[in-house]
Amino acid sequence: MIRQSSIFIVGPCAAESEEQILAVARSLRAGEVLRAGVWKPRTNPHSFQGAGIEALTWLAEAKRQTRCATATEVATAEHVQAAIAAGVDYLWIGARTSANPIAVQEIADAVSSLMVNAQCSMVNGKWSMVNAPQACLIKNPVNEDTALWLGNIARLEAAGVPVMAIHRGCGHRPCWQMAYDLRQQRPDIPLLLDPSHLSGQAEAIPELCRKAMSELGLDGLMVEVHPTPEKALSDSRQQITPTDWRQIAESLPAPSGEHDPLPWLRAIIDEVDDELWNTLLRRQDVSRRIGIIKHESGLEIVQPERWQQVLDRRQQWAEAHGLNTEDTLAIMEAIHRLSVGVQTTDETAKRLNG
Ligand code: PEP
Ligand code: MN
Numbered sequence: 001m002i003r004q005s006s007i008f009i010v011g012p013c014a015a016e017s018e019e020q021i022l023a024v025a026r027s028l029r030a031g032e033v034l035r036a037g038v039w040k041p042r043t044n045p046h047s048f049q050g051a052g053i054e055a056l057t058w059l060a061e062a063k064r065q066t067r068c069a070t071a072t073e074v075a076t077a078e079h080v081q082a083a084i085a086a087g088v089d090y091l092w093i094g095a096r097t098s099a100n101p102i103a104v105q106e107i108a109d110a111v112s113s114l115m116v117n118a119q120c121s122m123v124n125g126k127w128s129m130v131n132a133p134q135a136c137l138i139k140n141p142v143n144e145d146t147a148l149w150l151g152n153i154a155r156l157e158a159a160g161v162p163v164m165a166i167h168r169g170c171g172h173r174p175c176w177q178m179a180y181d182l183r184q185q186r187p188d189i190p191l192l193l194d195p196s197h198l199s200g201q202a203e204a205i206p207e208l209c210r211k212a213m214s215e216l217g218l219d220g221l222m223v224e225v226h227p228t229p230e231k232a233l234s235d236s237r238q239q240i241t242p243t244d245w246r247q248i249a250e251s252l253p254a255p256s257g258e259h260d261p262l263p264w265l266r267a268i269i270d271e272v273d274d275e276l277w278n279t280l281l282r283r284q285d286v287s288r289r290i291g292i293i294k295h296e297s298g299l300e301i302v303q304p305e306r307w308q309q310v311l312d313r314r315q316q317w318a319e320a321h322g323l324n325t326e327d328t329l330a331i332m333e334a335i336h337r338l339s340v341g342v343q344t345t346d347e348t349a350k351r352l353n354g
Contacts, residue, residue, distance in 0.1 A: 006213065006255050007164070007192060007220030009071050009090070009137075010245055011035035013235040014048065015055035023227045025062035027242030029249065033090060034062055035071045035222060039079055040234055041096045048233040056086035063087060067124055069134065075103060077110035084114055084133060092137035092222075093152070095168055095197070099141040104152045111136060112159035135162040137222075139194065144170050146181045153189060164190040166222055169198030173274070176267040187259065196224035196238040205240055206248050213252045215263040223248075280335065284342050291343030301343045307336065 008031070011024050015036035025034050036059060040050035051058075059070045071090035074080045075097045083091060091111070097103045111133060118132030128134065136156045140149050149165065156163045165186070167179040183191055193216075195208035205223065212218040226232045229239035240248075294301060311329060318328035 005031065006252070007033070007190060008249060009033040009035045009092075009192070009220070009222040010225045011071075012226045012232065013037055013196075013224045013239060014040050014233055015051050015058055015072075016233050017051075018058040018061060020227055021055075021058040021062050022065065024225055024242060025066045025068050027225075027246070028066065028068050029246070032249075033069045033071050034059065034066075035092075035224075037073050037234075038083070039073065039075060041073075041075060041094055042234065053082055056082060056088065060087050063089075071137070074107055077106050080107055080110035080114070080133075084131060089128075089134045090137060091133045091135075092166065093139060095139045095142045098139050098149065098152055099143055099145075101148065101151060101155070104138075104155050107136075108155040108159040111156065111161050115160040133161055135164055137164045137166050137192070139166045139168045140170075140175065140178055140182075142170060144175050144178055146178045146185075149178070149182060150185060153186065164192060164219070166192045166194050167198070167218075168194040168222075172198070172200035174198055174267070174271060176264065176271050180261075180264045180268060183259065183264070190219035192220040192222050193218050194222040196222075196235065200235075200238050202229060202238055202240050202244075205238075205244075209248050209252060211263075211267070213255070216267065217256055217258055217260065219255065280338070283335070284338060287339040288342050294343065301340055310336070 008029075010028065010032055011034045012020060015021050015038055021034070021036055024036075028034060036055065038050050038052060038055040038059075040048065042049055056072070059072065062068060063070050069089040070087070071092060072083050072088050073094050074083055074091045075094065080091060091107075093104060093107060097107070114132045118129045120127055121130045122128075123130065136159075138149070138152050138156060140146075141152075153163050153165065165182055167175070167182075169175055170178075179191065179193075182189070193208065193212035195205045195212070199205065199208060209221055209223070212221060223245060224235060224239040225242055225245045226236075226239040227242065229236055229241060232239050291301065293299075311332060314328055314332045315325055318325045
């Protein structure tokens with residue numbers, strides 16, 4: 001599907017004050033949508049939970065002064081009604097809510113009743129819906145579940161609202177496989193990347209924006225932008241300044257509308273490699289603990305019988321999965337060398353200290 005222009009939704013993680021919202025709104029380029037969380041789904045009940053309903057008036061004021069469209073996160077039917085009554089244009093459903101189909105259905109039902117009574121009006125020279133959202137955006141669920149994400153899209157579509165999807169990763173790592181599956185199954189749904197939540201690190205944002213727009217052909221970005229990220233009341237490590245954002249935005253290409261599977265598959269390979277190596281780190285950690293027990297019990301580091309068991313088990317596994325046995329065993333031997341290495345190092349360190 002060829003799209004004329006990218007969708008950029010930028011603004012602070014949370015609305016903290018009217019001055020903060022106006023400062024970001026004034027920095028936006030034409031067409032950019034101002035985002036700000038009003039009700040924050042926080043892990044810790046003692047963290048900042050969002051400024052609540054009062055913050056909707058700050059978004060309305062920003063829209064009045066700068067004519068930017070606005071977006072906020074909704075997690076309940078009441079949030080939907082309050083946000084739309086305050087003139088918010090786009091609603092997004094966060095990753096935690098997206099993991100709960102009952103909550104998504106409640107939101108979809110609230111949107112549906114607004115759509116029934118919505119009117120079309122000329123706003124800033126364009127036909128727009130008033131008293132209803134322009135679109136609902138749905139983030140991927142926190143758990144890696146493409147079917148649930150697709151189901152949420154279907155719930156919102158049934159409410160009669162245009163839908164867009166946002167890939168925000170799982171925790172602070174990407175789930176390119178899930179985003180790729182969504183793109184394959186619903187190429188008609190605009191797909192945005194949220195590099196802030198995906199990485200949790202401001203330094204990672206420029207490269208992720210480039211990758212999303214230049215390699216993967218995504219339709220837009222949702223980026224956390226704060227006038228003073230180091231003072232942010234939530235997600236301060238992953239927000240960038242308006243100046244940083246402008247620099248990134250100006251370097252991005254126009255959307256090509258092409259879907260090239262190769263960069264996607266390479267992104268998935270990188271992700272799988274990271275998983276493999278992280279698993280290896282976990283293995284090294286277990287191995288280190290075994291090394292301490294061996295040392296304390298006066299056992300040799302290499303126990304030939306146990307090593308033979310490990311090799312036999314892997315050989316059977318390779319045969320069952322159609323992997324070349326010789327290569328598989330060579331990899332197992334290399335892994336074993338790493339393991340012996342960590343046990344030797346630990347033992348040596350202990351001797352030196354003791
Ligand atoms: C957010 O966008 O501020 C947010 C809470 O994101 P997520 O739902 O992706 O964690
Ligand atoms: Mn955030």
